């Protein structure tokens with residue numbers, strides 16, 4: 024009887040192998056499955072390669088280039104608006120340092136406008152998916168606007 028108890032105890036210990044400890048953004052027996060982050064922090068946004076004209080007209084009456092600024096909308100509510108940058112040609116790199124926290128399950132849209140006093144003009148925009156599973160958590164993600172702009176976001180993943 025004593026031997027049977029010892030045998031059962033050893034068998035039980037063998038069945039309870041310690042769990043593998045994965046980094047907090049991976050799970051699974053091989054630590055190869057991504058864990059969706061709870062929050063995404065956007066730390067920088069770059070806006071480049073936008074159209075040089077506004078439907079074949081100059082962006083400005085007084086000059087040529089727009090004064091871009093960003094809006095981010097989450098679930099149809101405005102959650103972020105940047106300051107505008109003055110007179111930025113499409114070969115310029117428009118860049119803003121930001122601290123914007125987004126939840127991956129929400130619907131986000133990023134848009135760029137030309138600041139023009141009371142009649143700001145839409146330049147470009149796109150759906151903003153701050154996290155894409157399977158990409159391996161890149162620090163920089165690049166999106167493309169519907170008018171051909173390139174939009175880069177630098178992100179941090181939080182759990």
Ligand SMILES: [Ca+2]
Nearest residue numbers: 090137138139
């Ligand atoms: Ca303007």
